[in-house]
Amino acid sequence: MPEQLQKILNNVREFFTTLDTTKKLILGGVALTVIVAIGILSTISLQKNRVVLFKDLTSKDFAEVTKKLDSLGYQYGSSDTSVITVDPEQRQEIVTKLAQENLIPAGVQGWELFNVDKFTETQFDKDIKKYRALKGAIEQSLMTLRSVDKAYVNIAFPEDELFSSNSSPVKASVILHYIPGVESLSRKEVKGIVNLVSRAVPKLKPENVSVADADGKIISDFEEDLEKERLELRIVQEKLRIGEEQRIQRLIDMRNTLRWLLGGEERVDITRFEYNLNWDKESYKDNSVSPVVAIPDNPNTPYSELKLVDGYSLKVSSKETKEDFKGRGFTPDGPAGTEPNIPPGYKDTDYQKSEYSKSENINNYEFNRRVSEVQKQPWKIEKINLSVVIDGMWEKKEREDGTGYDRKYVPVSEDELRQIRKNLEAAVGIDKARGDQISVITVPKDRSAQFAAEDEELRKQKAIRQMIIASLVIVLLLIISILVYRAIK
Structure with a gap:
């Protein structure tokens, strides 16, 4: 420790020892007060300056906003129940969150007043400046959303009219550009944007705010989306109704078939019945070619009578050409009295023997052709x-x-199972080419409780019969005794 500092500490210690108890207490209190004051001042200096979020609030609006801020985890301050202050860096984000929950108090504007006025400013300049400030404040608030990259706002203020009935409403349009990776906003987020814009602009109603994405698609038309959802819901409900009706109808046909074959449903358990419908719309053009049938097949006979024409096709047109030339051809000699203009030697060869022949035979055949445009049923x-x-x-x-009873189980024979399976396939409409599956098996059903009840009923009936017989014997003996007694007497 330096010598100078040691001297200072020694002087302080000697001074402190010369003081009495009262002076020591007063000096300690002053030192403690100074330390506390320094701590408070340092704490206040470290706190960030807050800005006003809302002011002139009613007690109801103050309670709702502060409750929502607490649930969202934002730090805020308040001097009384009418002013709320927040961190300036979080103000725009908080306003956006409150707008999504429709908690912006009525009358709170989404833009800030101007701090500097120019001497040469006209009222028109002030209106333009006001419009730009309002537009910029709303765009800045919208761009605090995590899903929004850029936002463009246009507000249409109508001209003032003498009568309010003749004035047009204030309208606004918003164009949003999403950040990469975001394709759409939720309905709640869109409603929050609509509420934010409508509350920020005086006399602007939410129904007069249009929000579109970068492709120009309106995303704030909730009535159209709601009607579309209702239509989709009705379609789904109708599909379910038709599918259930078809399933129940086939289930009834199946139960009727089993009831007729087995004399009831007591011996039958339908462990699975899966009935799927395909609602895809199909339309196609069919262009088929088939051989010409001379004699069609009779479906009522076990053999085939199908007979095709020779060549499997019909002759639709034919052409036959035949030409034949023999002998001398004609060579003109020119006008009478003149020498023919024929080279020497040609006339001698012209009259030699010549032949010409041509034969042509063309036959056109046609198969059966069918061109049809098919549009299948909706399911x-x-x-x-x-x-x-x-x-x-x-x-x-x-x-x-x-x-009791001695019982013996007799399973269903393979012939009976085959017959039942065949009837079920016809009743339900099984198509193996479609991939349908049907399983009909025989399995002993656990009837322990039923058999125990039957044995107990048999024992009860036997006991009742024995009691009746014993009663009859007693009555008969009593009658005989009475008759004997009277005869003896």
Whole structure:
């Protein structure tokens, strides 16, 4: 420790020891007060300057806004129940969040007043400056959204009219450019933008605010979206209704078939019935070529009578040409009395023997052609999966002691299963080419409870019969005793 500092500390210590207790307490209190004051001043100096978020608020608006700020986790301050201050860097973001929740208090403007007025400014200049400031404040607020890269706002202020009934409403349009990776905004975010713009502009109603994306698509037309959703919901409900009706109808046909074949449904369990419909619209052009049929097939016979014409086609046109030339050709000699203009030697060869022949035979055949434009129904069966479990028959015989039945299980034969499967395929409309599946098997059903109840009922009936027989014997003995007694007497 330096010698000079050591001397100072020694002097302070000697001075402090010369003081009495009262002076020591007063000096300690002063030092403590100075330390606390320094701490408070340092804390205040470290705090950021806050800006006014809203002022002149009602008690209701103050409570709603502060409650929302607490839930969003923002720091804020308030001098009373009418003024709220926030961090200046968070002000635009907070305003946007509150606008999404429709919590902007009525009368709060989304732009700031001008701090400097020019001496030569006219009222028109002030109006233009006011419009630009309002437009810029709204655009700046919109660009604080995480999904928005740029925002452009245009506001249409109508000219003042003498009568309010003749004045046009204030209108605004907003164009948003999303950040890369964002394709659309949620309905809640769009409503927040509409509320923000409508509250920031005087006399602007939310229904007069149009919001569009960079492609020019209106995203604030909630009525159109709502009607589209209602239409889609009705379509889905109609599809479900038709599908359920078709499923129930085939289920009824299937149960009727099983009831007729097995005498009831007590032995049948439908473990699975999957009925899928395909709602894809299909339209195509069919251009088919087929051979010409001379004799069609009779579907009522087990053999085929189909017979095609020779060559599988019909002759539709023919052309036959035949030419034949023999002998001397004609060579003109010119006018009478003149020598022909023929080279020497040609006349001798001209009259030699010559032949010419031509033969042409053309036949045109045509197959059966069919050109059709097909548009299928709005729905079709995509796939059917059916699984049926059938219980066999139980043969029962009463035991000699009468305590129950001896039972023997008789499964359903393969021929019966094949017949049931065939009838179910026809009733439900199974198409194996479509990929439909059907399973019909026989499995013993657990009837332990039923058998126990039947055995118990048999024992009860036997006990009742024994009681009736015993009662009849007693009555008969009583009658005989009475008759004997009277005869003896």
